[in-house]
Amino acid sequence: MRIALFVPCFVDTLFPATARATVTVLERLGHEVVFPEEQTCCGQVHANAGHRAQGLRLARRFVRVFGDEDAIVAPSGSCVATVRERYPQLAEEAGDEALLADVRALGPRVHELATFLVGVLGVEDVGASFPHRVTYHASCHGLRSLGAGDAQLRVLRAVRGIDLVELENPTACCGFGGTFAVKNAEVSTAMLGAKAADVITTGAEVCTAGDDSCLMHLGGGLRRLRAGVRTMHIAEILASTR
């Protein structure tokens, strides 16, 4: 299958290993991966922060770049949720019927990685091996908007050698929330504290999730605490082999 890779801007810039791992996993399964180089950013930060005009421009750009693709996959639940939920909202609020029709047609073709593996490809075991103690944080957008929590756990459980430890309060938000993390830094930090405590309690060496944004926040906090827990995107675990 031809799969168009949608690499969120901050993954491209700050967490390229996640995107490389996504390529590794999809190619290992025998698929053709393409990367439309005209892509930049889905506009999540603009749309969610209320800067609708810029969000709209980036939504239109996304439709131009990916409109002809049948399968679009991103290693990020929140950016996929942006396309599926925020784009229709932006188009409706702007009264742009053409864009609304475009994004409604495009949305179902845009997938979060684990949901794509399990739901579209029907694969849980991707041939990965990762002999470490790992705990999994269900990122909110993946969990609630896309129902990805189950798929992410399934692909993780199929990894060889993994010692998967369940997190207390598994559905509680980590406190990132985009601009929330800086606008309401103190509340964000309180939420981070609760999540970091739960992560540390598991005794895991690695905390994983389907979104690098949550992991940037959680990992930044764990490093500040010198907690000795690494954060790794799910794609990197799935790409690991013996």
Add this chain to the structure above:
Amino acid sequence: MSFAAGAHDALGDAQLRANLRRATTTIRARRQDAVDEVDDWEALRERGAAAKDRALHDLAAQLELLEASVERAGGHVHWARDAEEACHVVAGLVRAQGADRVIKAKSLTTDEIGLNEALAEEGVRAIETDLAELIVQLAGDRQSHILVPAIHRSRAEIRALFAAELDRPDLSDDPAELAEAARLHLRERLLTVPVGISGANFAVAETGTICLVESEGNGRMCTTLPEVLITVMGIEKLLPRWEDLPTMLELLPRSATGERMSPYVSLWTGVHEGDGPRELHLVLVDAGRTDVLADPAGRDALRCIRCSACLNSCPVYEHVGGHAYGSIYPGPIGAVLAPQLARMEEHADLPFASTLCGACADVCPVKIDIPALLVHLRGRAVDRRRRLDPEGLAMAMLGRAFERPGRYEAAQRAARRGRGILAHAWRVGPLGAWTSSRELPEVPDESFRAWWRSR
């Protein structure tokens, strides 16, 4: 006070946070159990949302129907455009009775319009009879939760309060003993005060029936013992049909307290000779609601039945409590309701007081998509800003960088040297807000797209 400033105070209060954590954890679990035993909770939510939408999408006609039904049953209906008019109407009705005291059932709408303060100016003392409202009133405090206004208070604090204000130094901090003391304090007043004031959970347009849901029974006493009953209701509480009521009475108690049914559900239609009040007034309050209704993207907030499940499920609320929101309506629903009722002139920072995690939308019994509303209201708040602030500037620069891949890649290269918009975008807001608690990620030598081209 801004949300951030209010949150700062709350976060430093270890007792408050322990009280909140314990209370919200307990009530979340109880709600979940009560919801899980319903065969098709989703279908019930759909019916609830549809009933509220039928009311809201035809509100003008439905309100006139309600007025006719109430008057047919012997009640009087008054219309109030804003808080001031509503208070004026109620004060006039109380004055006409020559009363200097009124007893009140728990009512958010009367808190919203500042009725107690308005009555005090007329020399009328409003006596709150709901235990938690009484605690808040005696302490000169503010409510911090829609359903459990004194959720921020521990029983040790309540014991001290009753010792001082009710002159009961003999009490222990046993909840039953404290409740008994409040009961004794209130009983005399309930039996002698001639005017009762209540809110309404629902009012059925086709029958003129008003419905009040509560746990303690003091609300029922307020609505049945006095000679005159004044019910103050936001216009969005209307239900078109009698048969909508069972749906709501399945949804509300399970969502609110995790009970199958609340201990006291009172329904009254007009006045009846020899039973209950001899005079019934219904004050219909707009106070910004028709403005909310005029925004097709924002109006779903008016479906709210004030169950507070969204507060109890919200991780932000759990950490900071209700006072930080600075509104009688705190938590996720408050963040979408309060600014809209104030025409975005107040509380415009509340829509930003959320991570958009979506836990609130999962539990809402009338399916309000609170995260979508929060995003919509953020847009309205940003549109109102007159000057380009640092955030607006950063967003504009980011937007410009993302318009062309070439510009974007130049920004990526700058970020690797610690410069430019991509390196500084997360510093939007107070400088160092990110690094106050988190290390910065390192910028790798090679972006993904550079790697892709070279592979």
